[in-house]
Amino acid sequence: MSYSLTDIFGVLPELILVVTAITAILVDVASKGKDSSATMLVTAVGFIVSGIAAISGVGTIGVLMNGAVFQDGFTTAFRAIFCLIGFLTAIFSPAYLHFRNIRLGEYYPLLTMSVLGMMVMVGAANLLLFFIGLETMSISLYVLVSLNRTNSKSIEAGMKYLVMGAFSSAFMLYGIALMFAVVGSINYNDITNYFLADPTLGPLTIAAVALLLTGFSFKIAVVPFQFWSVDVYEGAPATVTAFMSTGPKAAAFVVFIRVFGIALHPVASHWTLLLSWIAILTMVFGNVAALRQTNIKRMLAYSSIAHAGYLLVGIVAGNHAAFAATGYYLAAYALMNLGAFAAVIIVNQRHGTDGTYRFDALKGLGFAHPLLGISLTIFMLSLIGLPPTAGFLGKLYVFSAAIETGHIVLAVAGLLNSIIATYYYLRVIVLMYMAKPEGDTTIPRPLPYAVTLIVLSVLILLIGVFPEPVISLMIAVAP
Known part of the structure; x- marks a missing residue:
C-alpha cells in the first residue's frame, strides 16, 4: 500500500504533532526533568506549526490515505481549533502545575498526543480510524487526569475515568463490529449508501446503532451516562479539566455529527425522538444540579453537561444549517469554557484559599483584579448566551435551526434551561463585584494567564459582534 505526497501533506498537521510529542519527551529526558x-x-x-499546516489546507477537499481520511473544511476548521486549545492549555499550565507540585515531564507529550487523537477522530472517514483516534485521545487523558499522584481525588478520578472509558470503548467497538456485520463496510459513505438503499432496521442493525449511541453518550457525558464526568472533572488537575471539557468534547461531537447526522441520516427517524429526550433531560439535569453547587469547578462540570444537551439540539435538527450552527456553537463553547476554567484556576491560587474552588474565593475580585473580573464576566455572559458574546449567537443559531426543522419543543426547552442557568452564572459576577472581599485578595498573575484571558475574551467578543466570517465558514464546510 503506497501513499502519494498529497496523502502525506494532507495529514501533515498530525505528523507534526507526532514529532512534537517525541521531541518533548527527548527534551525532558535531556534536561533530566529540570x-x-x-x-x-x-x-x-x-x-x-500544526495549526498553520491545518489552515494551509483550507479549500482542499477529498479523501486521502486510500479512503481512510477526510480532507474537508470541517476537518480543517476543527484541527485549527484543537491546536488553539492545545496551545493555550500548554502556556497556562506551568504556573498551576508548579503551584500543585505536579511533574511536567510527561504532561506535555500526553497533551500533544491527546490533541493528535482528536485530529484523527475528526478526520477519520471510517469507524475504525475514528476508534483509533478515540483511544489515542482517551489513553492520554486517563494518565493526565491522575497526574497529581499526591492527591487521592486525582487518583480516584483517573480510575473512574479509566473504568468508564473502557466500558464506553467496549460498547463502541462492539457497535462498530455489528455495523460491519450488517453493512459489510465501516466507511461512512458506504454506511450511508447502504441505508439509502434499505432504510429498514433489523435486530442486528438496531443493536449496532444502540451500542454506538451508548458509546457516544458516555464520551460526550449526556444523560443517563453523565455520572462519571463531574467527579472526574473535579478530581483531575484543573488545567486538564479545562482541556478535556472543551477539545475532547468538541471532537466527540464532530464525529457524532458524521456518524449519526450523516452516515445514519437515512434512518434518523428511528432515533430522533430518543435523542430529543436525551437532549432535554441532559439540559435539565445539568442546569438543576449546577444550581446547588458551592464549588466552582463542580458548577462548571455540571454546566458542561447542560451544554452537551444544547449541542444535541443541533444534531437532532439534522440538516446542513443545523450542523453549521452546531459547529459555530462548538467553537464558541470551547473558547468560553476554556476561558472560564483558566480564570477559575487563577482565582483558586488566591492567598488564603484552601484549594477547594469555593465560590467565596470570588468575593471582591472584580475590582481588585480588573482583567480577571472583566474576562470572567465575559465568559459567564457567553455561557448564559447573552449578547454581544459568541454564546448568544451559538444558541440563537442552534435553536433557530431546531425551530425551522419543526423541533419547537426542543428550542423552547433550550431557552427555558438557558434562563435557569442564568442564576448560577450571574452568581459568579455578583460575588466578584457586589460582595465584600474576605481576607487577602492577592493573586499571582503570570503573563501566560493574562495572555490566555485576553485572547479568549477578545475572540468571544469578536465572533459575537462580527459572526459573519465564522458562521459563513461553518456553512461552507459543514457536512
Missing part, C-alpha cells in the same frame, strides 16, 4: 520551560516551548511551537 527544564520544564523548554518542554512547554517545544509543545507550544508544535501546536502553532
